[in-house]
Amino acid sequence: MEKTIEIRWHGRAGQGVVTAAVTLADVLSTEKGKFVQAFPEFGAEKRGAPILAFNRISNKPIRSHSQVYYPDIVVVTDPSLLGMVDIAEGAKENAIFIINTTYELPLIREKLSLGERKIYGLDAYTIAADELGKAIPNVPMVAALIKITQIMDLEKFQKRLKVSLSKKLRPEVVEKNLRTTDRAFKEVKEG
């Protein structure tokens, strides 16, 4: 990884999008020794409103503190945002898109004019509803990102995720969250 990887998360306030960015940063810094940033959009906070969160990941210290305008990776945690906000805005020529959706991925590619860029999808709502009992898509979306970028294997990811989630969640809830990552690893598909 020569250059800094920039990630933009699109979600809705209350979906744990900032937590997703923070969790990813925590895992990559502790398990891979990366320099990381995780930060929220400098905007309003209203539950349900479209929001952004960001990551930067690098092998050297990160200096930039602007928001991410030219993402390498775009993650969308709520399919109802598709067509409503421009998720491809500024995305690099070789950007990859990871979307929580039940729509056909070729359709999304066509509708959003993503061209030849890679797009991946998973039904994170169903995964979370099945395993957690609540349709909170953030953890399976982080897992999908880890899987697609092949930055680390599932076991290593889960080891750190367990530590990270255990700071705030009860052990049985942590276990349920880990199950969502098993499924996200299996179910995320390229389209």
Place this chain on the structure above:
Amino acid sequence: MSKFVTLNGNQTIGEAARQIDPDVIAAYPITPSTAIVETIAKFKADGLISGEFVCPESEHSAMSLCIGAASAGGRVMTATASQGLALMWEMLYIAAGLRLPIVAAIANRSLSAPINIHGDHSDTMGARDSGWIQIYSENCQEAYDNFIQAFRIAEHLDVRTPVLVGLDGFIISHSMEVIQVEDDAEVKKFIGEYKSLYPLLDSKVKMTVGPIDFTDYYFEHKRNQLEGIENAPQVIEEVGKEFGKKFGREYGFFEGYRLDDAELCIVAMSSAAGTCKDAIDELRSEGKRVGLLKPRIFRPFPHQRISEALIKMKAVAVLDRSSSPGAFGAPLFTEIRSALYDYEERPKITNYVYGLGGRDIKIEHFKEVTDDLEKIAETGKVEKVYSYINLRE
């Protein structure tokens, strides 16, 4: 052993506070500094802080408590932002006037109206004549390092002046980064024991704190107060060097980035300086001889050092994250322009206000500023002394 951890700016200050473990921490939570107070409250509840933690009914009371505790002889800190700092106003002057070495972390935020919770420097710039030393941080690491050094500077017997450490609201306070946290014992050793010179709790010495002082001696006492902040530069420099020797990260009055052979210079403080460094690397690869000067200490203003660094430039752009309505330029600009006045040969200089209320500044904006600087250097003319970046007009 120092270790790398991922923390946001607020947690960073909380971590430093735990290591320093002041006698009294009095703070009232306000966005975006709330998590500093939360982190400290949790440390206290978990038994990791032995000092008193007090959360009174307002920021005015928090600073009043700090003043009382510091007068009693304690090592004292607080944290706040924006309207919270504004509500402390009269007490800020009293803390400085009584020469109490209180340390405050400020998650820099805009002031109302209109209401906005995001980052700019209006709060601390408004406090610039209150008598406090002001240190600004580019990122989470600097916030941590500056906060530790602040105690050494404030408590030095030649200084005994309160210090505030700014970190940009949200942009740093809520941004998680990898920082090097030093060993608890080493931090404690670095800041050392604090011994108050005139503790009110010393019942053997009778004295009054803050009495009436009218036309007869008020002026002399205010003049004496200045000694503290006037003595600060030497201490700031020594502490910055010692910190570098001990922990490997040395600090001075400002940081120069690719300044040595620069002809054009951008002056910017805090988080924007980091983004500016990335912009400068890109501009350098296009052959543009541009550098950055990032002031770290704003009070006392290091006028001579900054002038010496800027004097050989052809053109200088000073970027302010606050405005000073009705003044001839924003706060950082007026300082620097004034500092350059005594030099026969001096660069052309221009002022930009950016980022009010958290408006983002990105690499492209620094490129636009550099384009302007090239034009100024070429023509020798400053067409607009004062303008704005990334503003709809």
